[in-house]
Amino acid sequence: MADTAETGAHSPLQPDSEGSKDVGMGTFVLALTLGILARAYLSSIVRLPYTCLVLLFGLAYGFILYTEVGMTGPDIFSNSTDLWINLPPEAILTVILPILIFGSSFSSDLHLFLQQLTPVLTLAGPAVLVGTTLLGVAAKYVLPYEWDWMTSFMVGSMWTATDPVAVVAILKTLGVAESLQILIDGESLLNDGVAIVLYSIFNRLVLDQNSFSAIETFEAAVILCLGGPAIGIVVGAVSSYVLGVILNDPASEITGAYFFICLLYLFIFLLYHVYF
Numbered sequence: 001m002a003d004t005a006e007t008g009a010h011s012p013l014q015p016d017s018e019g020s021k022d023v024g025m026g027t028f029v030l031a032l033t034l035g036i037l038a039r040a041y042l043s044s045i046v047r048l049p050y051t052c053l054v055l056l057f058g059l060a061y062g063f064i065l066y067t068e069v070g071m072t073g074p075d076i077f078s079n080s081t082d083l084w085i086n087l088p089p090e091a092i093l094t095v096i097l098p099i100l101i102f103g104s105s106f107s108s109d110l111h112l113f114l115q116q117l118t119p120v121l122t123l124a125g126p127a128v129l130v131g132t133t134l135l136g137v138a139a140k141y142v143l144p145y146e147w148d149w150m151t152s153f154m155v156g157s158m159w160t161a162t163d164p165v166a167v168v169a170i171l172k173t174l175g176v177a178e179s180l181q182i183l184i185d186g187e188s189l190l191n192d193g194v195a196i197v198l199y200s201i202f203n204r205l206v207l208d209q210n211s212f213s214a215i216e217t218f219e220a221a222v223i224l225c226l227g228g229p230a231i232g233i234v235v236g237a238v239s240s241y242v243l244g245v246i247l248n249d250p251a252s253e254i255t256g257a258y259f260f261i262c263l264l265y266l267f268i269f270l271l272y273h274v275y276f
Contacts, residue, residue: 026080030061049173051166100163101192104185112182119183124190131160132198154202161195164188193228197221235263 038053046053065078113120136156140147147155168185201217246252 024080024083027084049170051169113186116183120186123187128160128191128194132156135159150202150205157195157198161191162188193225
């Protein structure tokens with residue numbers, strides 16, 4: 001650190017004392033640019049799925065930025081990247097995750113989804129319970145942290161929910177049967193609710209076993225598993241009606257869409273703080 005201070009170089013792991021006015025847009029714009037290049041041009045040249053190319057770009061970017069190679073360069077991207085690295089978990093849960101879930105559900109074929117409903121529910125329900133149990137046992141006996149059983153199962157419930165966005169993108173690129181894509185994608189859409197319910201149960205047991213209430217747990221499970229779809233149906237129906245009324249008016253369409261998105265986030269925020 002003394003050498004770095006003497007040479008005037010900036011370490012990307014420590015933002016400068018004056019602060020940065022960058023709100024993360026430098027890294028965000030760079031990521032979008034690399035993603036467009038990977039999808040539109042390089043994937044056809046290198047013959048690799050664009051998700052793999054984006055991963056390679058990310059590894060190269062991190063290597064350049066957080067090693068001696070990037071220590072003497074400008075700190076605009078390092079400050080921007082630090083903001084994304086220190087992004088609060090609540091932002092990921094309430095901002096990024098809904099976008100991924102919406103993208104998967106919007107592109108799914110409802111008819112094929114209903115055909116695959118039984119295996120999807122099996123994978124998103126009992127399979128998640130089995131996965132939580134196995135991962136909890138592995139966390140108990142494999143990891144060197146000497147956790148108790150409740151903590152191990154809480155960690156297992158965090159690991160058991162999969163998000164195969166990159167996998168489904170690769171399957172679409174390879175031309176795999178759409179039924180298989182729906183099976184994998186549909187399971188990832190429904191397993192989040194089950195995993196969150198399991199996490200809530202074990203989290204309460206870890207923090208205070210005396211505060212565990214079966215009624216409160218059942219209420220939380222109903223809200224998470226049924227409340228989300230109910231809210232989605234209502235907001236979707238109202239949004240479709242409003243957008244149908246203001247059709248062919250781009251400014252009003254964009255304003256209305258942002259209004260309902262903000263209204264939905266506000267409702268979820270209030271619901272989260274009331275029950276959790």
